[in-house]
Amino acid sequence: MSPGPNAARRSESSRKAILAATEELCRENGYRKLTIEAIAARAGVGKTTIYRWWPSRGAIVLELLDETATVGTAPPNTGDLAADLRALLQEVIDIIVPADTSPGVGLMAESLQDPELGRALRERLIEPRIETFKQRLRQAQDAGQLPADADLEVALDLLYGPIYHRLALHLGMPDSDHLDALIAHVLRALTAPKAG
Amino acid sequence: MSPGPNAARRSESSRKAILAATEELCRENGYRKLTIEAIAARAGVGKTTIYRWWPSRGAIVLELLDETATVGTAPPNTGDLAADLRALLQEVIDIIVPADTSPGVGLMAESLQDPELGRALRERLIEPRIETFKQRLRQAQDAGQLPADADLEVALDLLYGPIYHRLALHLGMPDSDHLDALIAHVLRALTAPKAG
Numbered sequence: 001m002s003p004g005p006n007a008a009r010r011s012e013s014s015r016k017a018i019l020a021a022t023e024e025l026c027r028e029n030g031y032r033k034l035t036i037e038a039i040a041a042r043a044g045v046g047k048t049t050i051y052r053w054w055p056s057r058g059a060i061v062l063e064l065l066d067e068t069a070t071v072g073t074a075p076p077n078t079g080d081l082a083a084d085l086r087a088l089l090q091e092v093i094d095i096i097v098p099a100d101t102s103p104g105v106g107l108m109a110e111s112l113q114d115p116e117l118g119r120a121l122r123e124r125l126i127e128p129r130i131e132t133f134k135q136r137l138r139q140a141q142d143a144g145q146l147p148a149d150a151d152l153e154v155a156l157d158l159l160y161g162p163i164y165h166r167l168a169l170h171l172g173m174p175d176s177d178h179l180d181a182l183i184a185h186v187l188r189a190l191t192a193p194k195a196g
Numbered sequence: 197m198s199p200g201p202n203a204a205r206r207s208e209s210s211r212k213a214i215l216a217a218t219e220e221l222c223r224e225n226g227y228r229k230l231t232i233e234a235i236a237a238r239a240g241v242g243k244t245t246i247y248r249w250w251p252s253r254g255a256i257v258l259e260l261l262d263e264t265a266t267v268g269t270a271p272p273n274t275g276d277l278a279a280d281l282r283a284l285l286q287e288v289i290d291i292i293v294p295a296d297t298s299p300g301v302g303l304m305a306e307s308l309q310d311p312e313l314g315r316a317l318r319e320r321l322i323e324p325r326i327e328t329f330k331q332r333l334r335q336a337q338d339a340g341q342l343p344a345d346a347d348l349e350v351a352l353d354l355l356y357g358p359i360y361h362r363l364a365l366h367l368g369m370p371d372s373d374h375l376d377a378l379i380a381h382v383l384r385a386l387t388a389p390k391a392g
Binding site: 030031032099100105106108109110111112113114115118119121122126151153154156157158160161162163164165166167168169170171174178181182184185186188189190192194 | 378
C-alpha cells in the first residue's frame with residue numbers, strides 16, 4: 001500500500017501527539033527525566049516512529065518550541081516602543097518559567113553541552129526571532145524614536161541579556177518595576193548623545 | 197588511630213587531587229561525560245572518599261570554581277571605571293569559553309535543572325561576587341563617576357546580561373569592540389538624565 005492522504009493524516013496526528021506528550025511530560029517531571037520511551041508511551045506511538053523523525057529529545061523540544069513560541073515574523077507595533085519591547089521580553093520570560101519544568105530551559109541546558117543542538121537552536125529558533133526584534137527597532141528608527149545610528153546588536157544584548165543572566169545565576173526573573181527600569185535604561189543608552 | 201595532622205594533610209592532598217582531576221577531565225571530554233568514577237580513577241582515590249565529601253559532580257565543580265575564580269572580595273579599582281568593568285566581564289568570559297568543555301558552563305547547565313544545586317551556586321559563588329561588583333560601583337559613586345542614585349541592580353543585569361544571553365543562545369562571545377560598546381552604553385544609561 002502506497003502512502004496516501006490517510007497515511008499523511010495519520011503521520012501528522014502522530015507528530016502532534018508526540019509534541020503534546022513531550023510538553024506534558026516536561027511540565028510534569030522536568031526535562032531531566034524526559035525520555036524517548038516515556039514520550040512514545042504517552043503519545044501512543046512506537047519508539048521507532050519517533051526516531052524516524054527526530055534524532056534526540058532535544059530535537060523534539062526544538063520543534064515543539066518552534067511551533068508554540070508565539071513571536072511571529074512581524075513584530076508587535078502599537079507605536080509605544082517601550083510597551084512593545086516589554087511584550088517581547090515577557091514572552092521570553094513566559095517560556096522559561098518555571099525553569100526546572102520548562103521545555104525551553106531544558107533545551108538551553110542540553111544545548112550548552114551539545115554544540116550541534118546549539119547550532120540548530122540558534123538557526124531555527126533564535127535567529128528568525130532576532131530578526132523580528134530588529135525589525136521593530138528599525139521601525140522605531142523610521143519613526144524617529146531611536147537614532148538612525150543606534151546599535152541594534154547592543155540593544156539586543158542589553159534588552160534580552162538580563163533575562164538570561166538572571167536565569168543562569170538563579171537570581172529570579174525581573175519583577176514588573178525592574179523590567180520597566182531595564183527597558184528605560186536601555187532606551188536612554190540608545191538615545192543619549194555619545195561622549196566625545 | 198585517631199585522625200591527626202598526617203590524616204588532615206592526606207585529606208587535603210586528596211581534595212586537591214580530586215578538584216584537579218575534575219578540571220582536567222572536564223577540559224578533555226566535556227562536563228557531560230564527567231563521572232565520579234572517572235574523577236576517582238584520575239585522582240587516585242576511592243569513590244567513597246569522594247562521596248564522603250560531595251554529594252554529586254556538580255558539588256565538586258562548584259568547589260573547584262569557588263577556588264579558582266579569581267574575583268576576590270576586593271574589586272579592581274584603577275580609577276578607570278570602564279576598564280575595571282571590562283576586567284570583571286573578561287573574567288567571566290574566560291570562565292565560560294569554550295562552553296562545551298568549561299566546568300562553569302557544565303555547572304550552569306546542570307543547575308538549570310536542579311534547583312538545589314542552583315541555590316548553592318547562587319549563594320556560594322554568585323552572591324559574593326555580585327557584592328564585589330557593587331562595591332566597585334559604589335566606589336564610582338563616591339568618586340562622582342556615577343550618580344548617587346544610579347540603579348546598581350539594573351547595572352548588574354545590563355553589564356553581565358549580554359554574556360549569558362550570548363552563551364544561552366549560541367551567539368558567540370562579544371569581541372573587544374562590542375564589549376567596549378556594551379560598557380559605554382550602560383555607563384551612558386546610568387549617567388544620562390532620566391526623562392520626566
